[in-house]
Amino acid sequence: MSSISLDGLTVRYGQRLALDQVSLQVPEGSVYALLGRNGAGKSSLVRCLLGEQKPSAGRALLLGRDVWRERASILAEVGVVPEDPNAPPAMTARQLSRFCSRLYPRWDAAGVEARLKRFGVPSGTPFGKLSKGQKGQVSLALALASSPRLLVLDDPTLGLDAVARKAVFEELIGDLADRGTTVFITTHDLAGVERIADRVGILNQGRLVLDEEMEALKARFRRISFPRSREAAVGRLAALAPVAVASRGWEVDAVVSRYDEGSLPVEDGPEVTSLTLEEIFIALTGTPEEGER
Amino acid sequence: MRGFAVVFGREVAERRMLALLAFGLGLVPLAAPWMPGVGRENPAELRSAMALTLGLGLSAVTAILLGGSVIARDLAERRLGFYFSRPLAGWEIWAGKLAAAAALTLGSALLVLLPTSLLSGLPRLDSIDLPVMAVPWFFLALAICLLELILLSHAGGVILRSRSPWVALDLAAAAVFAILGWDAFRRLLLAGAFIPAQWVPQALTLLVLAGLLAAGAVQVTAGRTDPRRGHRLLSLTLWGVLLASVLAAQGYARWVLAAAPEDMDLVSQVKASPGSWIGVCGWDSRRWFEPCFLVDLPTGRFARARSVQASGATGLAVRFSPDGRWAVWLEPEEGGGRGGLLRLNRLDLRRPDAPPFQANIWYPRLPASLALSPDGSLVAAIQDGRIAVDEVATGNRLAAVPVPGLGAPVRLEFAGPGRLRILRSDVSRDLGNPVVVHSIWQIWEMDVATRRLLRTGGFEDRLDSAKWSPDGSRILVLEPGERATALRDGWTGRPLAALSWEGAVPSGADFLSDGRIAVNVSREGGTEVRIFSPDFSAELRRLSVPGAGRLRLAGQPAPDLLVLDMKLQERRGRRSLLLDLATGSTRDLGGDLLPQGGRLFLDRGGRLLQLDPGTAKLRPVLGREAAR
Numbered sequence: 001m002s003s004i005s006l007d008g009l010t011v012r013y014g015q016r017l018a019l020d021q022v023s024l025q026v027p028e029g030s031v032y033a034l035l036g037r038n039g040a041g042k043s044s045l046v047r048c049l050l051g052e053q054k055p056s057a058g059r060a061l062l063l064g065r066d067v068w069r070e071r072a073s074i075l076a077e078v079g080v081v082p083e084d085p086n087a088p089p090a091m092t093a094r095q096l097s098r099f100c101s102r103l104y105p106r107w108d109a110a111g112v113e114a115r116l117k118r119f120g121v122p123s124g125t126p127f128g129k130l131s132k133g134q135k136g137q138v139s140l141a142l143a144l145a146s147s148p149r150l151l152v153l154d155d156p157t158l159g160l161d162a163v164a165r166k167a168v169f170e171e172l173i174g175d176l177a178d179r180g181t182t183v184f185i186t187t188h189d190l191a192g193v194e195r196i197a198d199r200v201g202i203l204n205q206g207r208l209v210l211d212e213e214m215e216a217l218k219a220r221f222r223r224i225s226f227p228r229s230r231e232a233a234v235g236r237l238a239a240l241a242p243v244a245v246a247s248r249g250w251e252v253d254a255v256v257s258r259y260d261e262g263s264l265p266v267e268d269g270p271e272v273t274s275l276t277l278e279e280i281f282i283a284l285t286g287t288p289e290e291g292e293r
Numbered sequence: 294m295r296g297f298a299v300v301f302g303r304e305v306a307e308r309r310m311l312a313l314l315a316f317g318l319g320l321v322p323l324a325a326p327w328m329p330g331v332g333r334e335n336p337a338e339l340r341s342a343m344a345l346t347l348g349l350g351l352s353a354v355t356a357i358l359l360g361g362s363v364i365a366r367d368l369a370e371r372r373l374g375f376y377f378s379r380p381l382a383g384w385e386i387w388a389g390k391l392a393a394a395a396a397l398t399l400g401s402a403l404l405v406l407l408p409t410s411l412l413s414g415l416p417r418l419d420s421i422d423l424p425v426m427a428v429p430w431f432f433l434a435l436a437i438c439l440l441e442l443i444l445l446s447h448a449g450g451v452i453l454r455s456r457s458p459w460v461a462l463d464l465a466a467a468a469v470f471a472i473l474g475w476d477a478f479r480r481l482l483l484a485g486a487f488i489p490a491q492w493v494p495q496a497l498t499l500l501v502l503a504g505l506l507a508a509g510a511v512q513v514t515a516g517r518t519d520p521r522r523g524h525r526l527l528s529l530t531l532w533g534v535l536l537a538s539v540l541a542a543q544g545y546a547r548w549v550l551a552a553a554p555e556d557m558d559l560v561s562q563v564k565a566s567p568g569s570w571i572g573v574c575g576w577d578s579r580r581w582f583e584p585c586f587l588v589d590l591p592t593g594r595f596a597r598a599r600s601v602q603a604s605g606a607t608g609l610a611v612r613f614s615p616d617g618r619w620a621v622w623l624e625p626e627e628g629g630g631r632g633g634l635l636r637l638n639r640l641d642l643r644r645p646d647a648p649p650f651q652a653n654i655w656y657p658r659l660p661a662s663l664a665l666s667p668d669g670s671l672v673a674a675i676q677d678g679r680i681a682v683d684e685v686a687t688g689n690r691l692a693a694v695p696v697p698g699l700g701a702p703v704r705l706e707f708a709g710p711g712r713l714r715i716l717r718s719d720v721s722r723d724l725g726n727p728v729v730v731h732s733i734w735q736i737w738e739m740d741v742a743t744r745r746l747l748r749t750g751g752f753e754d755r756l757d758s759a760k761w762s763p764d765g766s767r768i769l770v771l772e773p774g775e776r777a778t779a780l781r782d783g784w785t786g787r788p789l790a791a792l793s794w795e796g797a798v799p800s801g802a803d804f805l806s807d808g809r810i811a812v813n814v815s816r817e818g819g820t821e822v823r824i825f826s827p828d829f830s831a832e833l834r835r836l837s838v839p840g841a842g843r844l845r846l847a848g849q850p851a852p853d854l855l856v857l858d859m860k861l862q863e864r865r866g867r868r869s870l871l872l873d874l875a876t877g878s879t880r881d882l883g884g885d886l887l888p889q890g891g892r893l894f895l896d897r898g899g900r901l902l903q904l905d906p907g908t909a910k911l912r913p914v915l916g917r918e919a920a921r
Binding site: 047050051053054071072073074075076080082084086087088089090091099100102103104288 | 299
């Protein structure tokens with residue numbers, strides 16, 4: 001069963017198309033990473049996913065139910081970390097935990113306290129006075145406290161330093177190991193998400209240009225370099241579906257999306273290297289990620 | 294429901310300092326009697342007034358601030374998502390937040406009143422002169438107003454913070470709503486439909502409340518965290534409800550004002566003309582309105598005439614020309630542009646297709662006297678101590694001269710083309726018997742063309758009984774103390790003839806249509822009507838009237854018929870009789886009828902009855918049964 005099922009999801013803002021017929025499935029217990037550059041449509045997709053925004057067309061099912069119609073009951077089983085942590089500024093983390101505890105069927109208040117302690121976030125400080133990173137950590141602690149079947153994390157590491165980012169992902173890995181929660185995460189921290197994601201989707205200008213298992217993705221993408229003098233190799237490159245080709249002096253440097261070990265003979269002198277998720281992302285979306293600079 | 298309680302509790306808890314502020318403010322009135330420059334005569338009343346003022350002030354400010362921020366600010370500052378990412382239904386978020394704003398608003402007002410109430414009892418409302426019965430309604434209305442203020446502030450907050458171009462449409466829709474609502478109210482008020490006019494703002498207030506509630510709910514539940522979509526939904530719902538409401542108010546006003554004579558259940562006022570037309574007002578119980586009409590009874594043709602308020606009463610200010618061709622009446626100025634002026638209208642009663650004509654003649658208030666010339670071309674009125682004569686067709690003022698003499702009631706009548714007679718009665722008391730009031734009549738004549746006033750005569754009338762002949766040439770005056778009736782000249786007041794009554798007491802007299810004079814007298818053994826020649830020199834007939842009671846001559850439905858109104862002595866009540874002047878026979882028309890001159894009567898059920906002189910049968914023509 002799919003925890004998330006998007007079917008032809010389309011969002012328009014006037015004439016502008018923010019999401020164009022996006023369809024995807026997130027199997028139960030998996031970790032799905034949705035990547036995309038700023039303005040690619042991730043936030044619109046997450047708002048639709050949480051039932052905050054009505055799609056112009058298509059629909060979003062969470063845990064098998066239409067989220068626009070049944071948002072409140074579905075969210076009892078969903079933990080959410082928004083992109084911009086947004087709790088009332090006067091409430092402390094402890095008050096927020098108490099507030100939320102009355103809304104969810106299960107609530108682990110001690111778990112919230114323990115996580116905040118691990119993150120080093122004071123639980124008696126008003127939310128409005130916490131740093132952006134601390135706010136995100138409070139949101140994550142709250143999201144995990146209801147033992148959700150599904151976690152929706154909208155760029156949870158935005159604004160966090162490297163240590164805090166590591167703590168977030170470790171928390172997630174720990175939680176996943178404990179409960180096997182389904183996770184839907186959008187992030188610019190590609191290195192972090194690469195460690196935990198089972199499946200990856202890439203949004204580019206509102207269109208889902210990639211939706212694939214992480215292992216399969218990494219298996220079919222390679223960087224291939226070979227001398228320009230090997231004209232036969234240049235000819236064979238087309239069959240490997242290059243997504244980015246660059247000439248560097250005497251060499252051709254290409255990222256291919258259908259790598260097959262036997263397609264470039266040894267006499268072509270290819271140098272084949274595996275790619276990180278970030279490299280694949282950059283190759284697919286054109287230019288380096290702004291968030292990573 | 295649990296979500297509602299959680300949101301409500303959180304909102305209240307977050308603003309708990311407001312309670313402390315309110316209670317602190319509530320202590321201020323306790324010190325009021327000792328404040329400098331404040332009277333100390335009635336400390337309890339002073340505290341009440343101050344506590345009420347502070348309570349109302351604080352609750353109004355709280356309503357505006359909380360209403361405008363409790364949702365709209367969260368929405369604009371992107372904090373509403375915190376609630377929407379929880380298992381909370383949209384309505385729970387909306388209702389929880391607004392209910393908290395309402396509770397804080399009303400609660401803060403009550404907390405301000407608490408210390409004063411503990412010390413001097415519940416606040417008294419003497420200063421606003423409210424009847425005791427109305428106090429709960431006053432507080433209910435106040436609570437509704439505060440709730441409406443919260444919701445209005447909420448809507449305003451969402452609209453302004455969305456910074457969307459839809460604001461222009463909101464302003465346009467608000468203007469349309471205000472204009473149409475005010476127009477419906479004003480038209481009803483102008484027509485004298487005071488109860489429906491009162492209902493329109495009351496209903497619109499409640500519908501605005503309903504519209505604001507629905508719009509706020511839709512904005513939050515369907516617009517969710519999107520400020521622009523929320524604004525759009527709020528505007529569509531709010532203006533959808535309000536524009537439908539105001540169109541309904543317009544439709545209601547139109548329906549009320551479309552009342553026709555046959556809709557009247559109870560006829561309350563009748564003014565008969567010399568012809569077949571009448572001026573009539575009556576209660577329409579379906580519309581809760583007392584419309585007035587000019588109605589031609591044989592054909593059913595009618596013209597609507599709005600009533601005029603004067604001295605706390607409303608009625609139809611209509612005059613008919615002596616030949617029955619013209620009717621003029623006054624109506625409150627439509628549009629209210631002339632500050633509550635009354636405008637003169639005229640209708641040609643003989644032309645079936647003639648529409649009412651609005652003359653360019655206005656009066657600041659109901660004139661003390663209004664007269665229409667025999668040909669319907671001139672109208673004379675007394676206003677602010679002046680006699681004004683205007684030409685109806687053009688509105689030109691032909692004359693405006695001061696009323697001769699000082700004070701005292703004045704009556705105007707046209708005594709021929711271009712000739713106006715002014716009758717003024719100065720009241721004086723008999724020094725020997727202050728109860729006896731004498732009317733000393735002065736008769737003046739004014740030539741409209743030259744605007745010259747001339748006093749032509751006068752006479753004394755001890756019982757204010759003077760009755761002018763239809764052509765104004767003669768006056769009948771009763772002098773019961775001397776058991777005499779005098780016929781005087783209509784221009785000079787000089788006596789023309791007098792009759793002394795031996796063994797009888799005259800109780801009424803009138804001119805018949807052919808110039809003869811009818812006098813009803815009481816004498817031992819009964820009452821009778823005596824008919825005299827026009828010069829009062831010869832008694833032509835003496836007709837006995839059966840039954841005992843005080844008799845009044847109440848109209849002449851046909852040349853040889855006279856309606857008598859007898860107030861019965863033995864028991865309360867009255868009977869109407871029809872006296873045949875040719876044969877002397879009388880026919881009983883029925884009890885408890887109010888003769889309205891000539892052939893018309895009002896019965897106790899509020900029906901207008903018309904007499905058929907041939908059969909002496911009464912037929913209902915207007916009122917509940919006539920409508921059926």
